[in-house]
Amino acid sequence: MNILLTGSAGFIGFHTAKALLERGDTVIGFDNFNEYYDPTLKAKRNEILEQHKNFSLIRGDIAVKTELKKAFDLIENGDMVCHLAAQAGVRHSIDNPEIFLRDNILGFGNVLELCKTKKVKGLIYASSSSVYGDSKEFPLHEELNTDYQVSLYGTTKKTNELQAHVEHALFGLHSTGLRFFTVYGPWGRPDMALFLFANWIMNNQPLQIFGQGQMQRDFTYVDDIVAGIIASLDKNYPYEIFNLGAGHTEELMSYVSALEKALGKEGKKDFLPMQQGDVVKTSADISRAQKMLGFSPKTRISEGVPQFVQWYKEYYNF
Numbered sequence: 432m433n434i435l436l437t438g439s440a441g442f443i444g445f446h447t448a449k450a451l452l453e454r455g456d457t458v459i460g461f462d463n464f465n466e467y468y469d470p471t472l473k474a475k476r477n478e479i480l481e482q483h484k485n486f487s488l489i490r491g492d493i494a495v496k497t498e499l500k501k502a503f504d505l506i507e508n509g510d511m512v513c514h515l516a517a518q519a520g521v522r523h524s525i526d527n528p529e530i531f532l533r534d535n536i537l538g539f540g541n542v543l544e545l546c547k548t549k550k551v552k553g554l555i556y557a558s559s560s561s562v563y564g565d566s567k568e569f570p571l572h573e574e575l576n577t578d579y580q581v582s583l584y585g586t587t588k589k590t591n592e593l594q595a596h597v598e599h600a601l602f603g604l605h606s607t608g609l610r611f612f613t614v615y616g617p618w619g620r621p622d623m624a625l626f627l628f629a630n631w632i633m634n635n636q637p638l639q640i641f642g643q644g645q646m647q648r649d650f651t652y653v654d655d656i657v658a659g660i661i662a663s664l665d666k667n668y669p670y671e672i673f674n675l676g677a678g679h680t681e682e683l684m685s686y687v688s689a690l691e692k693a694l695g696k697e698g699k700k701d702f703l704p705m706q707q708g709d710v711v712k713t714s715a716d717i718s719r720a721q722k723m724l725g726f727s728p729k730t731r732i733s734e735g736v737p738q739f740v741q742w743y744k745e746y747y748n749f
């Protein structure tokens with residue numbers, strides 16, 4: 432398969448591109464290497480991808496259609512697009528709304544337009560568990576009402592699902608939106624909890640634990656997410672939305688304990704109130720993905736957190 436993959440230098444994009452290349456697909460990566468977090472990490476991920484003969488990178492911005500078109504020019508009618516580039520971060524969207532509107536809504540609109548013009552076979556794109564807002568009905572399943580957003584980030588992801596539906600209804604574009612639940616693993620995102628906690632512990636700084644440590648998350652190991660993305664590419668359903676989560680909810684403090692155990696070091700903790708836009712709990716109903724994608728997440732935090740720590744220690748020479 433030939434796949435245009437946006438966000439290839441990002442955490443999930445890198446792992447997805449690597450897995451696709453390893454099974455023999457050709458990947459055209461697209462990324463602007465923005466400075467939301469350390470671009471060196473993005474460059475290092477990209478270096479690994481560049482070692483594969485079937486990988487090529489176009490550097491550019493999804494919100495600038497002429498730049499994105501250069502990547503679409505390299506694929507043929509009938510190829511697939513996997514769109515993972517976006518501005519992520521619930522809290523970041525409170526102080527920086529413009530970048531979310533630009534990258535996530537305008538950028539996604541450009542992806543859809545070019546998918547239509549190019550007559551691609553299908554589009555797989557990243558949505559998020561954030562679309563469920565602060566739902567109190569658990570487990571979260573795809574049929575729940577998602578009209579009550581509590582962050583602009585979640586709103587942009589919900590909007591993407593609507594944008595994709597319009598393209599499907601009017602022009603028959605095949606698309607699958609994947610609602611990822613808190614993804615973690617090696618080469619992860621430095622703005623996310625596991626990475627932040629690891630940095631604080633190793634630098635002898637107190638851990639900022641929001642929600643007084645009462646939060647619960649469906650933490651999902653990156654290899655399980657990648658398996659769900661690849662199954663979606665292979666199935667290429669006409670129009671679907673799937674939850675991709677571990678299907679198992681953990682206490683935030685169990686996540687912290689697993690990290691401390693793997694690092695062999697405990698951290699001092701500052702327990703703080705909930706942050707604006709954050710939700711107390713996520714818990715994914717993954718039965719639809721199990722049934723339609725054969726999705727079967729395998730990695731619990733007791734195994735996945737040590738995998739992250741092994742990478743983290745090697746990467747930072749601890």
Ligand SMILES: NC(=O)c1ccc[n+]([C@@H]2O[C@H](COP(=O)([O-])OP(=O)(O)OC[C@H]3O[C@@H](n4cnc5c(N)ncnc54)[C@H](O)[C@@H]3O)[C@@H](O)[C@H]2O)c1
Nearest residue numbers: 438440441442443463465492493516517557559611613614
């Ligand atoms: N990591 C998670 O837990 C999680 C959860 C839910 C949804 N998601 C979604 O999954 C996708 C991938 O997330 P991630 O964790 O790998 O994030 P990431 O920030 O590591 O990756 C996103 C990549 O997209 C690139 N990018 C951003 N804006 C761009 C633009 N305008 N033009 C070109 N490239 C651009 C960035 O440089 C980055 O390399 C995102 O859409 C994110 O919203 C992630």
